[in-house]
Amino acid sequence: MPANLYEYAYMLEKGIRNSGEFATLKQAYENVQANSGAKALFDHFRHLQLKLQEKQVQGLPITEEEAKQAQASMAAAQANPAIVQLINAEQRLSAVLNEINKILVKPIEELYAGK
Template sequence: MAVNIYNDINKLEATFRQTDEYAALAQAIDEVKADEEALKLFQSFRDIQMNLQQKQMSGEEIGGEELEYAQKTAQLAQHNPKIAAMLQAEMQLSRIVEEVNRILMKPVQDLYEGI
């Protein structure tokens, strides 16, 4: 019997969008988007993070000034109430994702237990 796991995953994705945690994140994102200062600060924070990740993945060295600038931008972003609320909502949603991943990987872990 062939199983189409993608049908179930698509149902899970639709259910995921209906959670309170998803709704809270969507609302928090809308609040950041509505505040021009918070939006610019978050976009800068995100761009810096992406740039640092790309450098790290390609093995480039990250300079001290660049790291210090990134830390200051992160602190500013985290002290903005709207951005902080958005990041908190994202963490709550991430817990669901982690739990789903744990559940999905359980059969694989079970296979390896006998080794």
């Protein structure tokens, strides 16, 4: 039995790495990386996404031109089957992680609810 919460967290990390959802994501990512066209589209899309997220965190406005670039990049990425497969795999893993997060915060929610 783990002695502290960090040990449980590392066990959970190992479980995630060994999950089918992560294996599917990893394979989809490797497929994108192996395809130069898909890789270029994905890298561009990811760069724009991170740039816009950083601006939002800083409270800076996103320009109309940046929004148009992001939409065009997303449309190009969604037209590529390898990237679509990657995005779908990422969404499936994200859904699992969201469910895990609900489980993790359940003790706090129950405490505050008086249970």
